Structure formats: structure tokens, C-alpha cells
Amino acid sequence: MSNTKNDVLILSGEGILGLEAACASLIEAGDRVLCLDNGIFGNGFIDFAKMYGGNVVSFDSDYQKGIDIDKLKGFLEKDHDFKVATLVHCETPSGITNPIEIICPLLNSYGIITVVDSVSAIGGETLKTDEWKIDMVLGGSQKCLSAPPGLTFLSVSKIAWNKILNRETPIVGYYSNLSYWKNWYQEKWFPYTQPVSDIFGLRAAVDNWLQEENPILRHKKIAEATRQSLIKAGLSLYPQDHYSNTVTTVKIPSGITFKEIYDEMLQQQHILIGGAFGYLKDQVFRIGHMGENCYEEKLYLTLKALSKVLINHKVRLEGQLHEIFLREMK
16 A cells, blocks of 8 residues: 555554644754655645744645656755755645655655555555655545544654654644653554554555555546546636545536535535635635545535536536546446
């Protein structure tokens, strides 16, 4: 799934715990931290880095596109004195998957420790942790694996462990302190009460994923068919490139509001459609196609219901969404 020989930890808390634990454990007061920002969650890393004393520099990239590699290369040629860099694999609010396979080796070449939020990508997007030289990858149980929410899992490289265990100042706090986990398996000592039921659920979900011939290809095929159905029907996607294989973000067409889409999809069609927050609030709606929601029949029903709602509000479509979707799946 993540293709790593690094240590893997499971923490009792949903994905945000992993993001905070990474920053709490790696960042010391005064450390220069590079936060790659091309979306809401990339920007959110800035708050965590500052919270733990990081001297943050934000690399800003177009919010409708994947991180600009050429711009980043030029930036790093001039300024690369950073201890840690944070970035997001899949920006779920905007539906963008960043090219971490290029970004992380680039950062690594300058000796920068990389922290990647892959919460909504791991299991649905290709991830080669060791080959791409990622020091810390953060995942969540409830996304592409479709296990119950409540667990963060993460991999920690030798370089990241060295930074965590050889700090000049103690890590602030306990629950987000990853140093307590270094030899937990060998010593059979868990830092707090084990969330046994959640761990069994995660294990079952991972087993299901491993038994499938190619879950990554399933996500890719469903995502492409979903996007094409929306585009060919005349709707506009929010991202302009680097489309996510786990979520599609669509601009709300004229003649209807997000509240109307949400309410009618839920109350009349019994399907929950996603919205967004921050700068995208009421500007887009989102279709999640990850994990157990990433199957042809479920997307068919969702798109059929969406067609009804949009047509009822006189939104002009160049064909029925679900019919286009079926053609694209062939």
C-alpha cells in the first residue's frame, strides 16, 4: 500500500492527530519549516508548524493546480535551508493530487525532512514511500480503506527518527510525542490504552485491500469516468490539472445553490453529497469515490440522482450524467 520498510505506527485518534504529532515531534523552536501550500490542508500545516515554534516559510502555489514543480525548483535553488517540509498528497477540498513522486525526492536532495499528509490518498493513489524518499507519511483509517474513523497510521524513516530522538529541546506534550513509540513493539509497551476494536477493524480493512487484485486501478478508472461524465454533461471541475482519484470537486452551476443540491440529494434521493469549507464554501460540491464508495454501481446511482436534482432546477445538461458514466466505464 505505502511500499515502505520504515517503522509504521498506529495512533489512537483520527488523521489530524498524525499531522499534529509529526509537527510536535519533528519541529523545535526556531527550526525553519517549509510549508507547501496549494490548498486548505496544505495551508493548515502552517498553523501546526507555528504552534510548535517553527519559523515558517510558505511556498504558495495555484490553488486550482498541482504544486508547480518548476517554480519550486527555482525557489529551492535560492533558499533550501529548511529542517522540515510539509505537504499534502491529496487536497480533498479542491480534488487535487500533488506530484509527491517528484517533490519529495527534490526536497530530500537538499536534506529536508518530508512530512506528507496522505490521509485521503493512501489506498486510492499510488504511493512509493521509500522510492520517493518520504520521511513521514500520514494516513487515516476512514478514507480509502473504509475502516471506522478514529485511527492515524504513519511511517517514520531513520532520518525522521534521528531528528525526533536527538532534539536539543524536549518535545512538548505526551499524546503527540512520537518518541515514546520508538521501541514500543520490541518492548511490548503501548503508550496508552490500545484501541483494540479499531485496530481489528483497520486490520480487516487492510486485508480486504490486499486481497483485491488492483484497488489503485479501480480508483483511477472510476475517477476518470466520473470526471468525464461531469465534463461531457457541461459542468466545470474546480481543479485544472492533477485530478484526484479519490474525490472530484465540481463548480456549482448557475441556477442552483449548494444547499439545494445537498438537501435534495439527501432528502429526496437519500444520497449524501459533499460540500467544502473555507474559500470554497458554497462554491463547489464534491463527489467522493474512495474505498467502499468507489464502485461502479454506487457512482451510477449518485450521478443518476444528481442528474435529477440539477434538471429539476433547470440546469442545462448535455446528457444524463449516469448514462455518460456507463459509456466511459466501458
